[in-house]
Amino acid sequence: MSQTIYLKIKRKDEPNGESYWEEFEMPYRPHMNVISCLMEIQKNPMNAKGKKTAPVVWDAACLEEVCGSCTMVINGRVRQACSALIDNLSQPIVIEPMSKFPCIRDLRVDRSKMFESLKKVKAWVPIDGTHNLGPGPRMNPKDQQIAYELSRCMTCGCCLEACPQVNPHSDFIGAAPISQARLFNMHPTGKMYADERIDALMDKGGLGDCGNAQMCVEVCPKEIPLTTSIAEMEWEATKRMFKKLLWG
Numbered sequence: 001m002s003q004t005i006y007l008k009i010k011r012k013d014e015p016n017g018e019s020y021w022e023e024f025e026m027p028y029r030p031h032m033n034v035i036s037c038l039m040e041i042q043k044n045p046m047n048a049k050g051k052k053t054a055p056v057v058w059d060a061a062c063l064e065e066v067c068g069s070c071t072m073v074i075n076g077r078v079r080q081a082c083s084a085l086i087d088n089l090s091q092p093i094v095i096e097p098m099s100k101f102p103c104i105r106d107l108r109v110d111r112s113k114m115f116e117s118l119k120k121v122k123a124w125v126p127i128d129g130t131h132n133l134g135p136g137p138r139m140n141p142k143d144q145q146i147a148y149e150l151s152r153c154m155t156c157g158c159c160l161e162a163c164p165q166v167n168p169h170s171d172f173i174g175a176a177p178i179s180q181a182r183l184f185n186m187h188p189t190g191k192m193y194a195d196e197r198i199d200a201l202m203d204k205g206g207l208g209d210c211g212n213a214q215m216c217v218e219v220c221p222k223e224i225p226l227t228t229s230i231a232e233m234e235w236e237a238t239k240r241m242f243k244k245l246l247w248g
């Protein structure tokens, strides 16, 4: 391993500004990851030409691949910067913001459209107002296991970034909200909104826009079975369509 780390970062000074590349170098230390490199730049904002520059802006919170906020494209692959170890990356390390979300500045993007989609599919259990409801309803262990896997989604955006159907010409909400609708439709209390969730998924930008390219499942850092979720919800949507045709 070289004793110097070389980074090439795609930057933008303001939301409507032009993107440009800036290169950085720093001494190698064992166990560094992309976030620790960005912190080094923050401490000493000097580019590879030795010129003082503005510190690079990025988001991070948990630093243990749980919150999803540090998601960016590193050497062409969308992933979390906090778990991207320098020892495992070829250099120069090329770092870009996700392209499917509006860039606010440098590596910081606005993921609110994912949270809006979660609202659209009512991705919550409807319990109102009290903490004294006693133990929750029981679920069988098989469903619990599936629900656990689905609940690991951290709304990081990797699945949207990788999906060819999520693009400026489409309203597709992407795989994560579809999978979350499945999670809450499985819940004994969450089921209360099951039909509304399916209706939302049958609407514009929903299941009909998925092209089944399966890129989402390949990039999900939590290994959520996204294509199974999409298939399950497509089946539920078909049943709902027939029900509506027969009974209105």
Ligand code: SF4
Residues within 6 Å of the ligand: 162, 163, 164, 165, 166, 174, 175, 209, 210, 211, 212, 213, 214, 215, 216, 217, 226, 227, 230
């Ligand atoms: S299956 Fe393909 S089109 Fe559908 S959400 Fe996943 S990546 Fe996008």
Ligand code: SF4
Residues within 6 Å of the ligand: 068, 152, 153, 154, 155, 156, 157, 158, 159, 160, 175, 176, 179, 219, 220, 221, 222, 223, 224, 226
């Ligand atoms: S489904 Fe996976 S890739 Fe998509 S937002 Fe959730 S954790 Fe990220």
Ligand code: FES
Residues within 6 Å of the ligand: 059, 060, 061, 062, 063, 064, 065, 066, 067, 068, 069, 070, 071, 080, 081, 082, 083
């Ligand atoms: S900082 Fe939370 S996932 Fe990286």
